[in-house]
Amino acid sequence: MKKKELKPSEIAAQIEAENAAQLEALRKKREKEHRKMEKSKGTNKQVGKSWKNDIGIFLLLFIMGLFMIFPIYLSVVNSLKPVNEFFIMPPKLYTLAPTFDNFRDLFKVANNSWVPFSRNIFNSIFVTVVATVFEVFFASTAAFVLAKCRFPGAKVLNQIIVIALLFNSQVTYIMQYIVMAKLHMINTYSALILPLIPSSMGLYLMRQSVGQIPDAMIEAAKVDGASLLRICWGIVMPNSKPALMTIIIFQFQAAWNATGGSLVYDEALKTIPVVVQQIAAAGIARQGAIYASAVVLMIPPLAIFIAAQSQVMETMAHAGMKD
Amino acid sequence: MAVKTADEILLPSERKMSRKEKRQYTLHEMKRNKMCYILMAPFMLLFLVFTVIPVCMSLPMGFCDFDMAHAPKWVGLQNFYTLFIEDDVFMGAIRTTLIFALFTGPLSYAMSFLLAWLINELHPVLKTVFTLVFYAPSMAGNIYFVWQLIFSGDSYGYLNSILMDLGITTTAIQWLTDGNYLLACVIIVQLWVSMGAGFLALRAGFQGIDKSMYEAGAIEGISNRWQELIHITIPSMGPQLMFAAVMQIVSSFTVDIVGRSLCGFPSTDYKAHTIMTHAFDYGWVRYEMGYSSAICFVLFLAMFVCNQLISKLLGKYLD
Numbered sequence: 264m265k266k267k268e269l270k271p272s273e274i275a276a277q278i279e280a281e282n283a284a285q286l287e288a289l290r291k292k293r294e295k296e297h298r299k300m301e302k303s304k305g306t307n308k309q310v311g312k313s314w315k316n317d318i319g320i321f322l323l324l325f326i327m328g329l330f331m332i333f334p335i336y337l338s339v340v341n342s343l344k345p346v347n348e349f350f351i352m353p354p355k356l357y358t359l360a361p362t363f364d365n366f367r368d369l370f371k372v373a374n375n376s377w378v379p380f381s382r383n384i385f386n387s388i389f390v391t392v393v394a395t396v397f398e399v400f401f402a403s404t405a406a407f408v409l410a411k412c413r414f415p416g417a418k419v420l421n422q423i424i425v426i427a428l429l430f431n432s433q434v435t436y437i438m439q440y441i442v443m444a445k446l447h448m449i450n451t452y453s454a455l456i457l458p459l460i461p462s463s464m465g466l467y468l469m470r471q472s473v474g475q476i477p478d479a480m481i482e483a484a485k486v487d488g489a490s491l492l493r494i495c496w497g498i499v500m501p502n503s504k505p506a507l508m509t510i511i512i513f514q515f516q517a518a519w520n521a522t523g524g525s526l527v528y529d530e531a532l533k534t535i536p537v538v539v540q541q542i543a544a545a546g547i548a549r550q551g552a553i554y555a556s557a558v559v560l561m562i563p564p565l566a567i568f569i570a571a572q573s574q575v576m577e578t579m580a581h582a583g584m585k586d
Numbered sequence: 587m588a589v590k591t592a593d594e595i596l597l598p599s600e601r602k603m604s605r606k607e608k609r610q611y612t613l614h615e616m617k618r619n620k621m622c623y624i625l626m627a628p629f630m631l632l633f634l635v636f637t638v639i640p641v642c643m644s645l646p647m648g649f650c651d652f653d654m655a656h657a658p659k660w661v662g663l664q665n666f667y668t669l670f671i672e673d674d675v676f677m678g679a680i681r682t683t684l685i686f687a688l689f690t691g692p693l694s695y696a697m698s699f700l701l702a703w704l705i706n707e708l709h710p711v712l713k714t715v716f717t718l719v720f721y722a723p724s725m726a727g728n729i730y731f732v733w734q735l736i737f738s739g740d741s742y743g744y745l746n747s748i749l750m751d752l753g754i755t756t757t758a759i760q761w762l763t764d765g766n767y768l769l770a771c772v773i774i775v776q777l778w779v780s781m782g783a784g785f786l787a788l789r790a791g792f793q794g795i796d797k798s799m800y801e802a803g804a805i806e807g808i809s810n811r812w813q814e815l816i817h818i819t820i821p822s823m824g825p826q827l828m829f830a831a832v833m834q835i836v837s838s839f840t841v842d843i844v845g846r847s848l849c850g851f852p853s854t855d856y857k858a859h860t861i862m863t864h865a866f867d868y869g870w871v872r873y874e875m876g877y878s879s880a881i882c883f884v885l886f887l888a889m890f891v892c893n894q895l896i897s898k899l900l901g902k903y904l905d
Contacts, residue, residue, distance in 0.1 A: 491625060513783055
């Protein structure tokens with residue numbers, strides 16, 4: 264076949280055919296890769312990957328993970344050490360005779376203070392649960408409105424929320440104290456709970472996540488005559504489960520570690536972290552009890568994180584939203 | 587048929603309106619969207635009381651002399667003058683804060699991005715485990731006093747004991763009270779607790795990226811992970827990247843409690859004395875709320891400027 268005999272249209276057709284063949288080959292290759300990917304138990308294999316890469320990544324993460332976990336490991340080990348082992352030279356990375364004496368000691372000390380320890384435990388749980396539940400409901404509803412509704416003032420509010428991320432409670436703390444003193448909130452449960460609820464971080468995160476939900480879904484629901492509240496909780500939130508879980512984790516953690524500082528001074532209102540600080544202030548004599556208290560404090564956020572994390576994974580596995 | 591004028595074709599929001607018309611239109615829109623305001627109200631009310639009012643108060647309070655016991659007294663620029671001209675400790679605090687911000691900010695930002703990316707490449711079970719491992723320190727909240735065991739100044743300290751075993755030093759080093767080491771120690775601990783909200787947001791972001799994007803990318807000729815990262819991953823993670831950046835700014839500019847609890851307060855030669863520590867010092871130890879507000883206001887300003895810079899940088903990936 265001689266090229267000069269061909270008309271331009273024929274050349275174009277030829278090139279097109281070649282391209283089509285190439286594309287077809289590529290598609291077949293992709294399909295094969297895709298099938299392989301499906302078989303590989305859900306790992307999201309992409310291009311250019313091999314098990315060697317994975318092992319490298321694993322080793323790197325493992326070494327860094329050791330650095331992260333080491334202090335936590337130490338506090339667990341130390342909480343199980345009997346008193347005499349604290350003075351062994353050189354310090355051991357394990358304990359020879361694990362004992363729960365430190366935990367017993369911790370509860371004994373805590374119970375000997377002015378109010379029973381159970382009261383502090385109740386305070387912590389009450390504050391955490393109330394603050395988390397209200398924050399999740401309020402923040403997610405507000406986030407939906409800010410992300411998906413147009414109304415006068417929406418732009419300004421959205422900008423304020425982003426800027427407000429910078430003003431975490433630590434920096435505004437002094438001014439907050441003055442405001443709360445004016446509102447006669449000092450030394451009440453509301454002083455502990457209310458400042459925790461309007462978390463700009465939770466709102467922002469929620470807003471970013473809701474913003475990625477296609478408008479078409481919301482429009483369709485509007486056409487069907489659903490109210491805003493129904494759209495929010497019936498359509499948008501079920502599609503934002505990972506974000507909901509994430510803000511639950513953050514809020515739980517913040518509330519659980521909240522001490523209230525100078526906002527609360529009544530013994531009957533104090534939460535576990537405050538009591539733990541008081542015990543820890545005793546210094547070397549309560550070495551074991553300090554680490555025991557660290558472990559006790561650590562467990563609930565860890566537990567809820569593990570619970571919520573698996574939920575996030577599950578949600579993501581089923582959340583293959585097309586378009 | 588009469589030709590329609592521009593006013594009839596355009597939507598009300600696009601029309602040129604007089605001020606009165608505009609006001610009426612806004613009012614009408616507000617009434618129409620009544621439900622929006624009602625849904626936002628609970629959050630916004632609390633937000634106003636506990637964030638907006640306190641922040642707005644900090645500037646006027648910065649111009650006052652206020653000790654909580656007496657009514658605030660207006661002193662003009664006195665606080666700011668003292669702060670920048672006379673307060674040597676504050677100058678040191680700015681230096682320390684900047685060192686912290688430089689080390690813990692960009693470093694831990696890069697670290698959380700890298701870790702989130704690497705973790706995302708693994709098997710789901712390993713993903714869960716590693717996310718937990720890296721997030722655990724910031725979740726454990728108040729337990730950084732554990733590091734006192736490691737950095738302890740006597741030979742019972744783990745670091746000292748290891749170094750002495752290896753023969754690197756013969757005497758115990760006062761990690762937390764020696765001015766040469768103290769800052770480095772606090773930076774390490776700060777890095778340890780910094781895999782927090784930003785890290786989790788990045789993790790969620792990596793997971794949320796549509797897998798078909800990578801398939802499309804492969805067809806378009808992307809051949810390695812590096813290209814994937816630059817052309818697909820980062821552009822589709824704008825919101826999470828910005829969020830993580832903001833979290834990082836906040837945590838690195840407000841470093842305070844870690845230094846205070848590890849190195850004592852005040853620390854040796856004010857080496858771990860940050861701007862936040864300074865505000866704490868004047869607010870809760872000396873009860874000079876006015877001066878403390880002035881310090882907080884300066885900090886707000888610094889964070890705001892930094893925030894604007896980063897959002898300029900990430901601007902093209904946002905919204």
